[in-house]
Amino acid sequence: MENSVLGVWIAxxxxxxxxxxxxxxxxxxxxxxxxxKYTDDHGNPTECYxxxxxxxxEGIAGICSVDGRHLAMMPHPERCTRMWQWPWTPNDWKYTISPWQRIFDNAYTWCVTED
Known part of the structure; x- marks a missing residue:
C-alpha cells in the first residue's frame, strides 16, 4: 500500500x-x-485541521514496530472496507471492494506466510 493516498474514517x-x-x-x-500519515489532497503530510x-x-497517523508485527494507528480503515461505506469517491472509480481491504489482506498474508 506504499504511497497510497486514500480517504479514511476518523472517529x-x-x-x-x-x-x-x-x-x-x-x-x-x-x-x-x-x-x-495524514495528507493534503496532493499527498503531502499535513498538520492542518x-x-x-x-x-x-508531521501528520503521523500510524507507527509500526521495526519488524512490522505491530501497528498502532488512529484512522479506522475497518469502517471503509467496502465501497458503499465511503462518503465520496471519484466518478471514474469502479472498485467494488475498497482499497483499504488490502491492509487486512496484507496482515493475513503475513500471518500465514512461513519464512
Whole structure:
C-alpha cells in the first residue's frame, strides 16, 4: 500500500503523536516505522485541521514496530472496507471492494506466510 493516498474514517481527534524530544521521531524515521500519515489532497503530510484532525507531528497517523508485527494507528480503515461505506469517491472509480481491504489482506498474508 506504499504511497497510497486514500480517504479514511476518523472517529475523533485522539491518537495524537507528539514527541518529548526529536530523538524518538528520528529513530522512527530511520527505522521506517512511520506507517501512515495524514495528507493534503496532493499527498503531502499535513498538520492542518481538518485533514489532520488532531495535529499530530508531521501528520503521523500510524507507527509500526521495526519488524512490522505491530501497528498502532488512529484512522479506522475497518469502517471503509467496502465501497458503499465511503462518503465520496471519484466518478471514474469502479472498485467494488475498497482499497483499504488490502491492509487486512496484507496482515493475513503475513500471518500465514512461513519464512
Amino acid at each position: 475523533h481527534g485522539e491518537g495524537r503523536f507528539t514527541f518529548r524530544n526529536n530523538n524518538v521521531l528520528q529513530k522512527l524515521k530511520e527505522n521506517h516505522c512511520l506507517a501512515i 481538518p485533514l489532520n484532525p488532531n495535529g499530530s507531528t
